[in-house]
Amino acid sequence: xxxxxxxxxxxxxxxxxxxxxxxxxxxxxxxxxxxxxxxxxxxxxxxxxxxxxxxxxxxxxxxxxxxxxxxxxxxxxxxxxxxxxxxxxxxxxxxxxxxxxxxxxxxxxxxxxxxxxxxxxxxxxxxxxxxxxxxxxxxxxxxxxxxxxxxxxxxxxxxxxxxxxxxxxxxxxxxxxxxxxxxx
Amino acid sequence: xxxxxxxxxxxxxxxxxxxxxxxxxxxxxxxxxxxxxxxxxxxxxxxxxxxxxxxxxxxxxxxxxxxxxxxxxxxxxxxxxxxxxxxxxxxxxxxxxxxxxxxxxxxxxxxxxxxxxxxxxxxxxxxxxxxxxxxxxxxxxxxxxxxxxxxxxxxxxxxxxxxxxxxxxxxxxxxxxxxxxxxxxxxxxxxxxxxxxxxxxxxxxxxxxxxxxxxxxxxxxxxxxxxxxxxxxxxxxxxxxxxxxxxxxxxxxxxxxxxxxxxxxxxxxxxxxxxxxxxxxxxxxxxxxxxxxxxxxxxxxxxxxxxxxxxxxxxxxxxxxxxxxxxxxxxxxxxxxxxxxxxxxxxxxxxxxxxxxxxxxxxxxxxxxxxxxxxxxxxxxxxxxxxxxxxxxxxxxxxxxxxxxxxxxxxxxxxxxxxxxxxxxxxxxxxxxxxxxxxxxxxxxxxxxxxxxxxxxxxxxxxxxxxxxxxxxxxxxxxxxxxxxxxxxx
Numbered sequence: 001x002x003x004x005x006x007x008x009x010x011x012x013x014x015x016x017x018x019x020x021x022x023x024x025x026x027x028x029x030x031x032x033x034x035x036x037x038x039x040x041x042x043x044x045x046x047x048x049x050x051x052x053x054x055x056x057x058x059x060x061x062x063x064x065x066x067x068x069x070x071x072x073x074x075x076x077x078x079x080x081x082x083x084x085x086x087x088x089x090x091x092x093x094x095x096x097x098x099x100x101x102x103x104x105x106x107x108x109x110x111x112x113x114x115x116x117x118x119x120x121x122x123x124x125x126x127x128x129x130x131x132x133x134x135x136x137x138x139x140x141x142x143x144x145x146x147x148x149x150x151x152x153x154x155x156x157x158x159x160x161x162x163x164x165x166x167x168x169x170x171x172x173x174x175x176x177x178x179x180x181x182x183x184x
Numbered sequence: 185x186x187x188x189x190x191x192x193x194x195x196x197x198x199x200x201x202x203x204x205x206x207x208x209x210x211x212x213x214x215x216x217x218x219x220x221x222x223x224x225x226x227x228x229x230x231x232x233x234x235x236x237x238x239x240x241x242x243x244x245x246x247x248x249x250x251x252x253x254x255x256x257x258x259x260x261x262x263x264x265x266x267x268x269x270x271x272x273x274x275x276x277x278x279x280x281x282x283x284x285x286x287x288x289x290x291x292x293x294x295x296x297x298x299x300x301x302x303x304x305x306x307x308x309x310x311x312x313x314x315x316x317x318x319x320x321x322x323x324x325x326x327x328x329x330x331x332x333x334x335x336x337x338x339x340x341x342x343x344x345x346x347x348x349x350x351x352x353x354x355x356x357x358x359x360x361x362x363x364x365x366x367x368x369x370x371x372x373x374x375x376x377x378x379x380x381x382x383x384x385x386x387x388x389x390x391x392x393x394x395x396x397x398x399x400x401x402x403x404x405x406x407x408x409x410x411x412x413x414x415x416x417x418x419x420x421x422x423x424x425x426x427x428x429x430x431x432x433x434x435x436x437x438x439x440x441x442x443x444x445x446x447x448x449x450x451x452x453x454x455x456x457x458x459x460x461x462x463x464x465x466x467x468x469x470x471x472x473x474x475x476x477x478x479x480x481x482x483x484x485x486x487x488x489x490x491x492x493x494x495x496x497x498x499x500x501x502x503x504x505x506x507x508x509x510x511x512x513x514x515x516x517x518x519x520x521x522x523x524x525x526x527x528x529x530x531x532x533x534x535x536x537x538x539x540x541x542x543x544x545x546x547x548x549x550x551x552x553x554x555x556x557x558x559x560x561x562x563x564x565x566x567x568x569x570x571x572x573x574x575x576x577x578x579x580x581x582x583x584x585x586x587x588x589x590x591x592x593x594x595x596x597x598x599x600x601x602x603x604x605x606x607x608x609x610x611x612x613x614x615x616x617x618x619x620x621x622x623x624x625x626x627x628x629x630x631x632x633x634x635x636x637x638x639x640x641x642x643x644x645x646x647x648x649x650x651x652x653x654x655x656x657x658x659x660x661x662x663x664x665x666x667x668x669x670x671x672x673x674x
Contacts, residue, residue, distance in 0.1 A: 022213060025213065026213070029211040033208045033211070034203065037203050041199055041200060042196045045199065047202070050203075055211070055212065058211055058213070059212075062213050092502075120198065122195075124195075126194075127196070127199055130195070141192055145193045146196035146197065146200065173189065176192070177188045180191070
């Protein structure tokens with residue numbers, strides 16, 4: 001009878017899907033963490049912030065692993081997550097700099113001491129100019145010239161059309177050249 | 185010389201190369217489903233400045249919520265706990281058999297202005313409450329033609345009458361001097377003393393300056409001891425000491441009016457000790473003020489949006505902080521508006537406040553009179569209110585019947601004598617004629633009401649005078665109003 005039904009433990013039938021997820025995400029981390037952290041450093045000029053962004057991206061992937069239908073899309077997801085995280089971190093950096101009213105440029109203020117020593121003066125000038133660009137222009141240049149992505153891939157990452165990528169990249173290059181020339 | 189593109193490649197690669205393969209930190213995955221951010225962000229690299237911008241508006245919103253909650257709590261404290269309205273018998277526990285007969289619980293004599301001549305009263309009549317018989321009739325001393333108001337003291341035999349010149353315009357009388365027929369001539373006052381032994385009512389002129397015309401006099405109420413007369417001048421109240429002619433005035437600083445909605449009874453009501461005067465104060469305005477209020481709210485919200493846009497344009501503030509500020513400001517505006525409309529509904533346009541004025545206190549503003557109850561604008565309310573002589577209750581007619589409100593909490597205590605006239609019997613679609621309270625005894629245990637329970641006439645219900653005691657209606661003999669009563673007083 002219905003009244004004699006016993007309540008079964010529901011959790012007993014649910015497989016533990018976290019184990020494979022942990023292994024998979026850890027494997028992805030071992031393979032791509034270096035490149036993503038480097039991407040974060042290029043975008044932010046701050047090693048610690050870049051590590052934070054990458055860490056968050058992998059945590060997000062881990063938490064949403066069950067919804068990932070195609071494991072091949074994990075890396076594009078991580079790149080997008082890192083780029084989004086860099087945008088957020090960059091906004092935090094900018095507001096922090098605004099409050100501090102530092103006279104130095106973004107790259108000089110954002111980079112860690114270690115990075116500052118390792119990156120030469122010439123590169124630092126380019127990076128400083130790069131970080132003075134609007135976020136979209138900076139992203140377009142980094143994706144194009146650091147990651148070496150083609151325009152369709154950049155358009156997919158940025159969520160814009162290829163034409164927008166072209167025009168954004170063009171304007172970014174012009175602006176960057178002007179900033180480099182204006183730099184003392 | 186390398187191109188800009190080459191320099192970007194070299195610089196970004198140099199920056200990337202600062203991260204060596206062996207320096208990658210280990211992955212820290214959360215143990216729980218929501219542990220990732222806490223494990224990573226908290227408390228290792230918490231930037232308090234990142235959160236300070238959010239904390240301020242959140243704190244502001246929380247402060248507003250706290251103020252509103254505290255206000256409501258205080259309001260609830262002062263209002264007390266509402267008791268549901270119920271049958272009168274539940275709130276009057278005294279056994280009915282210990283009480284005197286219903287008609288004996290009200291003053292023995294009452295006066296009425298009647299005999300309409302173009303809606304003007306030519307005579308004042310003294311009736312017996314027990315028998316309904318006419319005991320005395322008086323007419324205004326010449327040259328005064330009409331009585332305009334009547335009010336009784338608590339001794340059931342002393343009344344004050346207001347009189348005025350008046351001349352009915354009959355056919356062929358056009359062109360007569362205006363002062364003989366209009367309502368702008370000054371009002372004079374007479375004390376009428378009824379002698380139960382001889383059934384004679386005598387008039388004596390009162391020494392009140394003739395400064396008030398009927399146009400400006402909206403009503404009057406005699407104090408229980410018969411020594412002071414409260415005059416309603418629409419926007420002010422004037423209390424005249426009859427023995428000396430001394431006058432004290434209180435003025436209402438806002439719009440609307442002062443008085444009572446349908447004063448077939450009395451325009452005011454006094455406490456038994458003659459110190460406190462109850463009156464209705466209806467707020468002015470209406471749709472215009474409501475629109476102005478909505479416009480103010482909309483303007484405030486627009487100002488918030490504009491400020492946010494300008495701040496976003498000229499000040500480097502994080503978008504999340506701006507959004508938080510905007511939400512907090514909008515929430516504050518909306519909450520305050522709702523609070524004003526709710527908790528301070530006595531200020532709402534068209535609302536009717538029942539106020540108690542302490543006539544012994546200093547000051548001359550009616551705004552100092554305490555609000556004991558508020559009837560919202562557009563609510564099912566449109567009749568007069570009376571204060572019981574002990575000052576404990578406000579009595580009025582509502583769709584729930586005769587309802588008594590506590591003057592301490594403002595909450596309804598009891599509703600009784602619910603009577604819904606069936607207008608459809610007369611072919612009317614709607615129009616509930618509420619009862620009207622004409623007199624209230626101590627504690628509201630006995631009331632004189634005008635009730636539509638009589639035999640319906642051609643154009644409406646039959647109105648009957650009666651005494652309401654413990655949800656029992658006892659008609660006053662011969663108390664059916666055939667349209668001759670203009671005003672009544674006990």
